[in-house]
Amino acid sequence: MSEREIMEYDVIVVGGGPAGLACAIRLKQLNPQVNVCVIEKAAEVGAHILSGAVIETDPLDQLLPDWRDHPPPICVPVIKDEFLFLSKRSARKLLTPPQLSNHGNVIVSLGAMCAWLAARAENLEVDIFPGYAASEISWSENGEVKGVIIGDMGVDKSGKPKDTYVEGIEIQAPVTVLAEGCRGHLSKQLIKHFKLDQDCDPQTYGIGMKELWRLPEGRVKPGLVQHTIGWPLDKQIYGGSFVYHLNDNRVALGFVAGLDYQDPQFMPFEAFQQFKHHPRMRALLEGGEIISSGARAIIEGGYQSLPTTEMPGALLIGDAAGLLNVPKIKGTHQAIRSGMLAAEHLHAQGDVITSQGFDKLLRGSPIVSELKKVRNIRPGFYKGLWLGLANAAWETATAGWSPWTLKNHADHATLKTNLSIQREWVERELPPKDRLASVYYAATEHDEDQPVHLQILEPDVCLTRCAEEFDHPCTRFCPANVYEMVTDEQGKRLQINAANCVHCKTCDIKDPYQIINWVTPEGGAGPNYQNL
Amino acid sequence: MKVLVFIKRVVDYNVRVKVRPDGSGVDTGGVKMSINPFDEIALEEALQMREAGTADEVVVVSAGGNECQQQLRTGLAMGADRAIQIDTDKTLQPLSAARAFLALIEQQQPGLVLLGKQAIDDDNNQTGQMLAALWGRPQATNAAEIVINGNSALVTREVDAGLEVLDIDLPAVVTTDLRLNTPRFVKLPDIMKAKKKPLDVVALGELTSHDDTNLQIGQWSPPAQRSKGIMVDDVAGLVGELKNRGLL
Structure with a gap:
């Protein structure tokens, strides 16, 4: 067995999402001579990422001050926010929570925005490698992260090489930046290996599902942002929907369900489809066609579940660390900021770069103080919808100054045997049927x-x-x-x-x-x- | 022997294409673009010939704007020695493409010209044939196997009736079908090496001044929706339904 081929870089970024790309771009802005690569498992940057997404633009203004001259392909300014409580047949407008007030924000396609960021990164001579999966960590003799090993290609079902077999190469760097997003597989291994989560609460998650629809003329109101809670979820299940009106008669809609649900019979996909059959939604969607759909887990643990984000030879940024702000349901601005912070930290060290010191820097930054401020909102919903809302109102009013911190619990341990809830869901005809x-x-x-x-x-x-x-x-x-x-x-x-x-x-x-x-x-x- | 491989930048085969609501074309905004799969097979064949010693240089060519340099670089990463971009912002119809390619062939003097049998966006299956005719050289299309024998080649073609073997003199045009080979994966270090390989740009106008747009696309529409089927209870019911629709 021959030695694997090795490529060397100053910094490896695993993951071509907003965190990883912001990190790579910032590194090159600070030092055009630094050698940075971004490894992305999707065939094309943006193909594996999805989000609503309404984003806060400040971090983008800091990273790329001229971005508005050539904005990403889908970029619709938010005109109006609506927050609704749904029951099976009706909807009632509620006061929009301040965290969901999106004045000044823009609706984007996160996938399209990542492709756009990748083009900017390539102009700065970042080497971007889509279509390659960083499959394993490369370890140094003294147990440090030395880099990553790309997965072999052309292996058959039983593990044997096919005619097209290509052995994955090894990429080495003094620092590997893990930007894999929520529940990244390498991040999961490293968190376990280095016990990065021994001092924090278990991480918690939601599942987000999204569809992009094209609707008949005249129905879409570009810039309208709607969020709903209530039906079809019962009061035990955290979650709700989003409907974002884009340009070109397109609407992005989706559904999030907390993965701390207790009913083993619950099917998140079905809940999403039921939501689409609410009379208000059905009226919006009837006669339209689906263009695209997908799903991705969302990281929800926030402040209490934030692991140590540095380890020998590597660091965690973006949702690989878990920086999403749940009450805002936004993580992109946090991801970009953390990518930039990591780049600035690495650059400040001069010639010999190390991950050391990043965790302290991150925890002292506005990124984590933003998480701290809202830390009690999501866990408040463990007691159900109404107590959760009441707690959320309290936490919002007190701006996170409560002297306590509610604990997070592991999602995989919440299912209750023999729990069976009658859901009264309706017959569906809107696509997709299953x-x-x-x-x-x-x-x-x-x-x-x-x-x-x-x-x-x-x-x-x-x-x-x-x-x-x-x-x-x-x-x-x-x-x-x-x-x-x-x-x-x-x-x-x-x-x-x-x-x-x-x-x-x-x-x-x-x-x-x-x-x-x-x-x-x-x-x-x-x-x-x-x-x- | 120098082998020229012509590739086309097309919508990736995985993309779920949609017709624009006004019927003016297919919506290609923000979709993934790739080398036409049949062209990739053509390139792979050329690379295998070079590895076997029957070819000594593989040149990959594409006609299009600067975006197609992405596909040319992929071709170089797969192993092509040189790349040429025929620079044009027009969408070339098969005859125009054939004329441009012919002009390049006259400059480059290849021993073999390989193309995919058709592009997966327009499915014309014409460029290779037109090119051979304009060039006055033999053609073997839909190739499932190519064996080079000095100045000639034995090409096994997939045809409706089965397989047909042609013995053609080189230089010639061969277009590739699916079963010819399985294109290789690109190794990461080769992507870096490809950046240093030559990629020349020649303007379309320098090659040919013909402007063949003899086809005008009228309208695009998606296939008609299949109407819901109905279940019948028995054969009598089936016969009844067929009679009702005037089919029996």
Whole structure:
């Protein structure tokens, strides 16, 4: 077995999202001579990322002061905010919470914005490598992160090389910046390995699902931003919807459900589709067509769940660390700021760069003080919707000065056996009719002849404990119908339709036994989100 | 032998394309663009020929604006020796493309010209054939296998009736079909090496002054929606429905 080929850089950025790209751009702005690469598993920057998204523009103004001269392709200024409480047949406007007041913000497609940022990064001579998955960490002899190892390509289902086999190269750098986003697989390994989360609460998450629709003329009001709570969720489940009116008769709509839900029968995808059938939404969507759809886990733990963000040879930025502001439901501005901060920290050290000192810098920065201010809002909802709202009002009024900090609890431990809630959901006719139809619009693609990238670490659990306790919730929480219990001549078994996977990471998070381990499939595989 | 491979920048095969609401074309805003898959197969074949020693230089060519340099660089990263961009902001119809390619062939004097059998955006399947005719040289299209024998080649073609083997004199035009090969993955270090390989730009006007736009696209529309099927209870019911629709 020959030695792997090695490429060397000053800084490796894993992940081509807003955090990673902001970091790479800032590094080059501070020192055009520095060698930076961005490794991105999607075939194209932006293809694996999705978000609402309404973003705060200050960090972008700081990073690229002239960005408004050539803005990203979808960039609609917010004109109006609405916040609604839905019941099954009606909607009532509520006072818009200050965190959801978007004056001065813009609605973008995060995917399109990342592609736009990547072009700016390339102009500064950042080496961007889409289509390559950073699959493993490269370790130095004294246990430090030395770099990453790119996944092998052209491997068949059983792990053997095919004719097209290419061994993944190793990329080494003094510092690897992990910008993989929520529940990144390398970040997950490193957090465990270096015990970065031993002093903080468990991390918590939500699942976000989104569809981009084109509607008949005259229905879309560009710049209108709507958020709803209430139906179809019951008071135990945190979540709600967003509807953002874009240009060109397009509307971006989506649904978020906290993954701390207790009902094993709950299906987040179905909740999203039910929301679309609320009389108000149906009136908006009828006659339109879906252009694109997708899903991704959202990191919600905030301040209490923030791990130590530095380790020997690497650091965590963006949602790989967990910087999203849940009450605002915005993480992009935090991601950009953290990327810039990391770049500035590394640059300030001169010739010999190290990750040391980044965590202290981050915790002393406005990025974390923003999280601290809202830290008690999301956990308040563990007591249900009404207490959660009351607590949120208190926390907003006191601007986070409460002398206490509510604790976060692990999402995978919240399912309750034998809980069964009657949901009174309606018959649906709007597309997509089921998860398979939805996955079509995610344009996700995996070569079938490759190792399955969803590893079940203890397969016996499925047919024994899980069948009894929770009735296979994986078959319901996955938005892409990857997990199926099938019965054939061999009996009942778990079938993993890995090719459907949209890389959302929900299974890795919510599986109650924590036996599902998401790893990277062959580089370039996965969704091809367009303008999401 | 020098091999010229012509590639086209097209919408990636994974993209779910949509027709613009006004029927003026397909919405390609913000969509992923790639090398036409059949052209990628053509390039792979040329690279395999060079590795086997039957070719000594592989030149990859594309006609388009500066965006197509992205695909040319990918071609260089796969292993092509040189790249040429025929610079134009017009969308070339097959005949125009063939004329431009012919002018380049007359400059470059290749022993073999490879193209994909058709582009996946317009599915014309014409450029290779027109090129061969204008050039006055043999053509073998839809190739599933190419064996070079000195100054000639044995090309196995996929045709409706099965497989057909042609023995053609070189230089010639061969267009590629799906089963010819599986294109290689690009190794990361090769992307860096590709940045240093030569990429020349020649304006379309320098190659040809012909302006063939003999086809005018009238309108684009999406395929008609399939209407819902109905379930029938038995054969009698089926026969009844068919009779009702005048089909029996």
